[in-house]
Amino acid sequence: MQNDSNRPTLYVDDDATPECTQARELLESAGFVPEVKIAPSQYRAAYGTPVLFGVYNKFEGVNGIRIFLQNASGPHRT
Numbered sequence: 001m002q003n004d005s006n007r008p009t010l011y012v013d014d015d016a017t018p019e020c021t022q023a024r025e026l027l028e029s030a031g032f033v034p035e036v037k038i039a040p041s042q043y044r045a046a047y048g049t050p051v052l053f054g055v056y057n058k059f060e061g062v063n064g065i066r067i068f069l070q071n072a073s074g075p076h077r078t
Contacts, residue, residue, distance in 0.1 A: 008032055010053055011039035023053065023062050030069045 008027065012020040027034045034053075043059070053065050060068070 008034045008053065010034035010036050011043060011059070012036060013044060014038045019062050023065055026062070026065050026069065027053075030072070 010023055010027065012023070024034060024036060053060050053068070
């Protein structure tokens with residue numbers, strides 16, 4: 001299966017933790033339909049997080065997804 005460049009890839013732990021579900025729901029509620037894949041063991045060993053979402057050249061967890069979505073939504077007025 002070839003990756004769709006318009007869909008973000010969400011790497012998750014194979015234990016289906018609550019963070020995995022939360023990450024997918026955050027992306028879907030923002031209009032993204034992520035391709036969910038089980039993270040390779042070397043990713044889990046290197047990053048130690050059950051949720052891996054590629055942002056630029058590093059991976060982020062759920063908080064990184066929140067920041068990505070906040071930045072992607074444009075400038076905010078206070």
